[in-house]
Amino acid sequence: MSSPTPFTSRIDPQHAALLQAEEKRQRETVHLIASENFASAAVREATSSPLNNKYSEGYPGARYYEGQQVIDEIERLAIARARALFGAEHANVQPYSGSPANLAVYLAFLKPGDTVLGMQLSHGGHLTHGSKASITGKYWKIVSYGLNRETQRLDYDQVRDLARQHQPKLIIAGHSAYPRQIDFAVFRQIADEVGAILLVDMAHFAGLVAGGAHPSPIPHADVVTTTAHKTLRGPRGAMILCRSQHAARIDKAVFPGLQGGPHNANTAAIAVCLQEAAQPEFADYARRCVSNAQSFASGLLEKGFDLVSGGTDNHLILVDLRNKGLGGKPVAKALDRAGLVANYNAVPWDDCPPQNPSGLRLGSPAMTTRGFGEAEFRRVTEWIDRIVRSRLDESVIAAIAGEVRAFCAAYPLP
Ligand code: DSN
Numbered sequence: 001m002s003s004p005t006p007f008t009s010r011i012d013p014q015h016a017a018l019l020q021a022e023e024k025r026q027r028e029t030v031h032l033i034a035s036e037n038f039a040s041a042a043v044r045e046a047t048s049s050p051l052n053n054k055y056s057e058g059y060p061g062a063r064y065y066e067g068q069q070v071i072d073e074i075e076r077l078a079i080a081r082a083r084a085l086f087g088a089e090h091a092n093v094q095p096y097s098g099s100p101a102n103l104a105v106y107l108a109f110l111k112p113g114d115t116v117l118g119m120q121l122s123h124g125g126h127l128t129h130g131s132k133a134s135i136t137g138k139y140w141k142i143v144s145y146g147l148n149r150e151t152q153r154l155d156y157d158q159v160r161d162l163a164r165q166h167q168p169k170l171i172i173a174g175h176s177a178y179p180r181q182i183d184f185a186v187f188r189q190i191a192d193e194v195g196a197i198l199l200v201d202m203a204h205f206a207g208l209v210a211g212g213a214h215p216s217p218i219p220h221a222d223v224v225t226t227t228a229h230k231t232l233r234g235p236r237g238a239m240i241l242c243r244s245q246h247a248a249r250i251d252k253a254v255f256p257g258l259q260g261g262p263h264n265a266n267t268a269a270i271a272v273c274l275q276e277a278a279q280p281e282f283a284d285y286a287r288r289c290v291s292n293a294q295s296f297a298s299g300l301l302e303k304g305f306d307l308v309s310g311g312t313d314n315h316l317i318l319v320d321l322r323n324k325g326l327g328g329k330p331v332a333k334a335l336d337r338a339g340l341v342a343n344y345n346a347v348p349w350d351d352c353p354p355q356n357p358s359g360l361r362l363g364s365p366a367m368t369t370r371g372f373g374e375a376e377f378r379r380v381t382e383w384i385d386r387i388v389r390s391r392l393d394e395s396v397i398a399a400i401a402g403e404v405r406a407f408c409a410a411y412p413l414p
Pocket of ligand 1 (some may be wrong): 035077098126
């Protein structure tokens, strides 16, 4: 068999060995991290293309470097596809990733010290929605909303009350660990009532929106940010979609406000992934992400796992392990040793610190890409349950590691 890394193997065998080890790890394990996916060979081809060699500060038709004949066309194609797929008036495809995309929105609309209303990190929000640990929590006055304690779903009354009380300039809807859909229309009403800009961060569920398996925030939000590499299954990178009236200030915030030259190879790969996401097969993929997550959730509930909000209507599940008497971190590490890759996560009203929280976040997107259906996710549930019931016994973990490796052989990487 020819080497999968012929060029690196010749110049840097040490690194080639690492590349091959990671490829093997991905091939032989079950990926349950809700924000991860497997990009297609076409997407990966674009990321490793000669486009990597070009500097292109500026925007199509208005660059600070010459030689943009092809790059301009590529960026225009990505923009046109993003606008068409999501029905957006304007698209900026240059943000390096989700955090810079969100920061660009802060820069576009706020002055330091202005008030922002976002979802609390421990209730499922993202670092850039105002966590103290992030620049967003240091430079702006953050007010946080969370879930209703009884339903464990978003508390819209609390969002409205906090908005009336604090009069934020920016309201952020969106999450990185909330297993339910968001009522974007209610957020729009609240933003209108207090005269705030509404930002929806749809990074986690953008692929579901593209495939019609989740409501779209576009008709409701002033600005929508998303990464390209989660459910959307593209390269690392991000996009900002907005109404035309905000286009100039968003573009200016991304470049020159926050970034230098765009990563052209990633822009091209975004264009490719948007083309893939516009196909009928992708709608089927998005629908299966949700149905797989729902049947995964039902299986876990049958085994006595406590799920935040009692289930899911998107691609992710948040397990509260407190009724099992085990912490999220030791369980995530034990699952990893068995080849079941997930992440420990805070749960709402967690009594443990974020470094050692009580939850485990699971997701369906990556393994749905590799062909897992409901039967395969039932198998995963059995493995998780056996490991937890054994109280993380190493002999059980080792036995399951062998089963997982053998099982994965039938589900190749794209
Ligand atoms: N770090 C991502 C996640 O895992 O949800 C969000 O940016």
